Amino acid sequence: MQLRYSFRLYPNGPQRSALARAFGCARVVYNDALRARETARAGGEAFPKTGDLSKLLITEAKKTEERAWLGEVSAVVLQQSLRDLDTAYKNFFDGLKGKRLRMGAPRFKSRKDNRQAVRFTANARWKITTGGDLALPKIGDVRVKWSRALPSVPPTVTVVKDAGGRYFASFVVETDIEELPETDAVVGIDLGLSHFAILSDGTKIDAPRFLRRAEKKLKKAQQNLSRKAKGSNNRTRARIKVARAHGRVVDARREFHHQLSTKIIRENQAVAVEDLTVKGLARTRLAKSVHDAGWSQFVSFLEYKAVRYGRAFHRIGRFEPTSQVCSTCGVKDGPKPLNVREWTCGACGAVLDRDINAAVNIAKAAGLAVSACGAQVRRGSVPAQRGEAGTHRDGQATVVGIPAL
Numbered sequence: 001m002q003l004r005y006s007f008r009l010y011p012n013g014p015q016r017s018a019l020a021r022a023f024g025c026a027r028v029v030y031n032d033a034l035r036a037r038e039t040a041r042a043g044g045e046a047f048p049k050t051g052d053l054s055k056l057l058i059t060e061a062k063k064t065e066e067r068a069w070l071g072e073v074s075a076v077v078l079q080q081s082l083r084d085l086d087t088a089y090k091n092f093f094d095g096l097k098g099k100r101l102r103m104g105a106p107r108f109k110s111r112k113d114n115r116q117a118v119r120f121t122a123n124a125r126w127k128i129t130t131g132g133d134l135a136l137p138k139i140g141d142v143r144v145k146w147s148r149a150l151p152s153v154p155p156t157v158t159v160v161k162d163a164g165g166r167y168f169a170s171f172v173v174e175t176d177i178e179e180l181p182e183t184d185a186v187v188g189i190d191l192g193l194s195h196f197a198i199l200s201d202g203t204k205i206d207a208p209r210f211l212r213r214a215e216k217k218l219k220k221a222q223q224n225l226s227r228k229a230k231g232s233n234n235r236t237r238a239r240i241k242v243a244r245a246h247g248r249v250v251d252a253r254r255e256f257h258h259q260l261s262t263k264i265i266r267e268n269q270a271v272a273v274e275d276l277t278v279k280g281l282a283r284t285r286l287a288k289s290v291h292d293a294g295w296s297q298f299v300s301f302l303e304y305k306a307v308r309y310g311r312a313f314h315r316i317g318r319f320e321p322t323s324q325v326c327s328t329c330g331v332k333d334g335p336k337p338l339n340v341r342e343w344t345c346g347a348c349g350a351v352l353d354r355d356i357n358a359a360v361n362i363a364k365a366a367g368l369a370v371s372a373c374g375a376q377v378r379r380g381s382v383p384a385q386r387g388e389a390g391t392h393r394d395g396q397a398t399v400v401g402i403p404a405l
Contacts, residue, residue, distance in 0.1 A: 001307055003175050005150060009134065009159065009167035010143040018139040019159060019167070022073045023116040026081040027109045029070070032057045033085050034106055050082050057082075074137040076124035084119075114163035114243070121156050134169055144169060151175045163243035179310030186270040188363025189302075190322070190355050191295050193286065197260070198355040200363045205260065210252045211292040214245065221245050253294050261301035270312035272366035273299055274358075277318055314366035326350060327360040 011019060033053045040047055048056075058078045061067035070078065088106040095102035120126045124137050133141035134157070154171035161167050188200035196207040211218075221242045228235035264271060276299075281290045299315075306313035316322075325332050326345040333346055341354050 001175060001177065001304075002172055003151075003304075003308070005148070005154075005171045005173065006160075007147060007169050007171075008145045009169050010145065011139075011167055012143075015140050015142055016167075018073075019118075019161065021069075022077050022118045022139065022159075023161065024111065025070050025073045026077050026118050027111065027116075028067075029057055029078045030081045030085055031108050032061075033082055034108060037085075037089075050086055053082055054079060072138065074120065074124050076121055076137070077118045080119040080121065116161045117158055119156055119158045126157055142167075142169075162247065163240075164247045165240050165243070166247065175308070177308060177310055180266060183267070183269050185268045186272075186363060186368040187264065187268045188272045188359045188361070188366065188368065189264070190274065190359040190362055191276060191293070191298070192355060193289050193293060195355065196293060197298075198359045199264075200356070200359040202356055204355070207293060208253070208256055209289075209292055210249045210256070211288065214249050218242070218245050218249075253292075254297070257294060257298045257301050261298060261305055265302065265305045265309055265311050268311070270314065270366070270368050271302055271306060272314040272316060272363045272368055273302065274320065274322065274362050275315050275318045314368070316362055316365045320361070320365050322358040322361040322365065323354060325357075325361050326352065327357045327364070328352070 033048075036053060036057070037047050058070065058075065062071045085106060091100065091103050092105050094100045120136060126137060127135050128144075129135050129141055131141075132144060132146060134144050135141045136157075136159070150171060150173055152173045152175065154173045156172065158170040159167065160170055190198045192198060193207060195204045197205040199205075221238070225235065225238040225242050228238050276295055278290060278296050281287070284290075303313050303315075305311075321332060321335075324335055326348060328350040329345060329348040331345060331347040333343070336343060336354070342351065343354060344351050
């Protein structure tokens, strides 16, 4: 399987200038190629091929006075920019054909974009020096902070600059599956807002709410930015401070997701989660809390780590009535408002915690053998059934049933 490793880069002044030049040249070639293809489409002509665009926009353009500065950067960076455009068009057309989720048509890049990136392949002859620096053509040996060793030799490296002015080296490498020792434990996970995750064994993990905790500092930084004159250097510095403040929130959330997902995968042989409609929830008054939780990122971490460590990962349908079904007897008791955190089953009299009961039902819907005792069941007073013993009331039914970089 393929994994992505990212490491922090610390370029010096001349290296930052060289990287800015590489970002700009790659962006110009990308926009020129996009403009050529859109012009051909508007005129009813066939799309120019990548080889023709490479010859026209790179090889021939370097010989002109207007584009002579393209020769100041590695030609591999410019070639990869054209390949990125091919990928953007492929994803767009695949979305129209229903082969993947729909994506917008390729758009022109701007030097004001929050993220700038260039990619170097093996043809660029980049390397990791004996001193641990990253040697990039026409840029130099850039200092890298290595947090861990790469499992194999990467074929490419992507240099990324984020909105906060930080630089990263991103490697995609092939790794072998590291199967962990088998265990009998399985778990269903119900994701929420008051508690980030509720496990079918009764464990409740509090939501860290990184964005909410940082709101005061973010508000102050944003107010400071709004007072700066547009186009001034002070405004640029204030914008970077805001971006770095948001970056710290993103980093903290990602680290929390990594630690929790790794712990769950290591301790359980199979994991089941619910397919949540995050886009729909993000349109409600809970939008900020939903984005702060970052459910999609957490689930994606669980999914790829399950593959990496030989665990089973299941995702049940979003319309599964996990909060309506008693995990003890399987009777569907109807929808309940969100303020109902505990309810009593009308059929068996079990008193159930809403979230833990949902987590148990998620695991059962995935076909995992979990015990309903994890749902914190306690027996309440059970009224005598009016009908025949062992039958359910009208309108009730048992429910059984889920299908890394």
